Amino acid sequence: xxxxxxxxxxxxxxxxxxxxxxxxxxxxxxxxxxxxxxxxxxxxxxxxxxxxxxxxxxxxxxxxxxxxxxxxxxxxxxxxxxxxxxxxxxxxxxxxxxxxxxxxxxxxxxxxxxxxxxxxxxxxxxxxxxxxxxxxxxxxxxxxxxxxxxxxxxxxxxxxxxxxxxxxxxxxxxxxxxxxxxxxxxxxxxxxxxxxxxxxxxxxxxxxxxxxxxxxxxxxxxxxxxxxxxxxxxxxxxxxxxxxxxxxxxxxxxxxxxxxxxxxxxxxxxxxxxxxxxxxxxxxxxxxxxxxxxxxxxxxxxxxxxxxxxxxxxxxxxxxxxxxxxxxxxxxxxxxxxxxxxxxxxxxxxxxxxxxxxxxxxxxxxxxxxxxxxxxxxxxxxxxxxxxxxxxxxxxxxxxxxxxxx
Numbered sequence: 001x002x003x004x005x006x007x008x009x010x011x012x013x014x015x016x017x018x019x020x021x022x023x024x025x026x027x028x029x030x031x032x033x034x035x036x037x038x039x040x041x042x043x044x045x046x047x048x049x050x051x052x053x054x055x056x057x058x059x060x061x062x063x064x065x066x067x068x069x070x071x072x073x074x075x076x077x078x079x080x081x082x083x084x085x086x087x088x089x090x091x092x093x094x095x096x097x098x099x100x101x102x103x104x105x106x107x108x109x110x111x112x113x114x115x116x117x118x119x120x121x122x123x124x125x126x127x128x129x130x131x132x133x134x135x136x137x138x139x140x141x142x143x144x145x146x147x148x149x150x151x152x153x154x155x156x157x158x159x160x161x162x163x164x165x166x167x168x169x170x171x172x173x174x175x176x177x178x179x180x181x182x183x184x185x186x187x188x189x190x191x192x193x194x195x196x197x198x199x200x201x202x203x204x205x206x207x208x209x210x211x212x213x214x215x216x217x218x219x220x221x222x223x224x225x226x227x228x229x230x231x232x233x234x235x236x237x238x239x240x241x242x243x244x245x246x247x248x249x250x251x252x253x254x255x256x257x258x259x260x261x262x263x264x265x266x267x268x269x270x271x272x273x274x275x276x277x278x279x280x281x282x283x284x285x286x287x288x289x290x291x292x293x294x295x296x297x298x299x300x301x302x303x304x305x306x307x308x309x310x311x312x313x314x315x316x317x318x319x320x321x322x323x324x325x326x327x328x329x330x331x332x333x334x335x336x337x338x339x340x341x342x343x344x345x346x347x348x349x350x351x352x353x354x355x356x357x358x359x360x361x362x363x364x365x366x367x368x369x370x371x372x373x374x375x376x377x378x379x380x381x382x383x384x385x386x387x388x389x390x391x392x393x394x395x396x397x398x399x400x401x402x403x404x405x406x
Contacts, residue, residue, distance in 0.1 A: 012105040016123035023167040054108040059396045068337045079301025082294040092303030099382035106390025117183040124180040128207040131166025164210035174216025177208040182361040219365040286324040289316040299331030322370030359388035
C-alpha cells in the first residue's frame with residue numbers, strides 16, 4: 001500500500017470495527033480497557049478532521065451543534081457547584097458528548113457514506129457473530145466473564161441465554177443491530193444485487209430480538225414496517241403483489257415458529273406487552289429527579305443523573321430514561337438546543353426522504369429507545385446517531401452554498 005493510499009484512509013470509517021475488536025480482546029485480557037481505547041480513537045478522529053480540514057461551521061445546524069457541545073463543556077461549573085465530583089463529568093463527557101465529532105464525519109462523508117455504512121455493518125455483524133458463537137457454546141470462561149461484568153446474576157448457561165449480550169451488553173447490541181438494519185437498507189436501495197443486503201437486514205433483526213430488550217424489539221418492528229412502506233409506496237421499487245407475498249410468508253413463518261418453538265413466541269409477547277408497565281414504573285424516578293433540579297434553566301450538569309453518579313449523596317440517578325436524564329442534566333437551555341437540532345434535522349430529512357431515509361430512521365430509533373433507556377449515554381451508540389445528523393446537515397450546506405452563488 002502506497003503512502004497516497006494510506007492518506008486516503010479514514011480512521012472514522014474504521015472506528016466501529018476497531019472498537020469491536022477492542023471489546024472482543026477483553027475476553028482474553030483484563031489489560032484491555034475498551035472505553036479508554038474508544039476515547040483514544042475518538043480523539044484520533046477529531047485530529048484527523050482537523051488535519052484534513054473537514055471541520056466547518058456554515059449552517060444554522062452547525063452553530064446549534066457547536067453551541068450544544070460548548071454548553072455541555074461548561075456544565076462542569078454547575079455540576080461542581082452542586083457538590084458532585086468532576087470524575088462523573090469526564091466519564092459522561094467521553095461517552096455522550098465527545099462522539100459529537102461524528103457530526104462532522106457525517107457532514108463531510110459525501111461519496112464515502114457507503115464505505116462508512118458498509119464498515120459499520122461489518123463491525124456489528126462481527127460482534128453479533130462473536131456473541132452468537134458464545135451464546136450457543138456457552139464456555140465457562142465466557143460465563144465467568146459476564147458474571148464479573150455484572151451482565152448476568154449467576155454463571156449458569158440458561159441465565160446467559162436470556163439475552164444476546166456478546167461483549168458489549170444487550171442494550172447497546174440491540175440498538176446497533178437495528179441501526180445496522182437501516183444501514184443495510186441503504187444498500188438495498190442503492191445496489192442492484194440486493195439478496196446479501198436483505199439477508200443481512202434480517203440477521204440483524206434477529207439479533208435485535210435476541211438481545212431481549214423491549215425497546216430494541218419495538219424499533220426493529222417499526223424499522224421493518226418503515227422499510228416496507230418506503231419500498232412499496234414511496235420509492236416504488238417493487239410491485240405491491242410482492243408485499244402480499246411477503247405478508248403471506250411472514251404468516252407461514254410465524255405459524256411454523258409457534259409449532260416448533262412456542263416458548264420463544266410467548267417470551268417475546270410477554271416482553272412487549274410489559275412495556276407500558278415498565279415505563280410507568282420508571283416514571284416515578286423521573287418525577288423525583290425533575291423535582292430536585294439544581295437549576296431548572298441550567299440543569300444539574302453533565303453526568304449528574306447518570307449511572308456514574310450512583311452512590312453519591314444528593315444524586316438522583318435516572319437508571320432508564322435517556323430523554324428525561326438529558327433534560328435534568330442540561331436544563332431548559334441545553335435541552336432546547338438539542339430539540340432545535342433535531343427539529344432542523346427532521347425538517348430537512350423528511351423534505352428529502354429519498355436521500356436521508358436511513359438517517360431519519362437512525363435518529364428516530366435512538367430517540368424512541370431513549371424513552372426507556374439511556375442509549376445516548378453509551379459511547380458505542382452516540383457516534384452513529386451524530387453521524388446521521390451530520391449527513392442531513394451536508395444537504396443544508398449544499399443549499400446554503402447554492403443560495404450564496406445565486
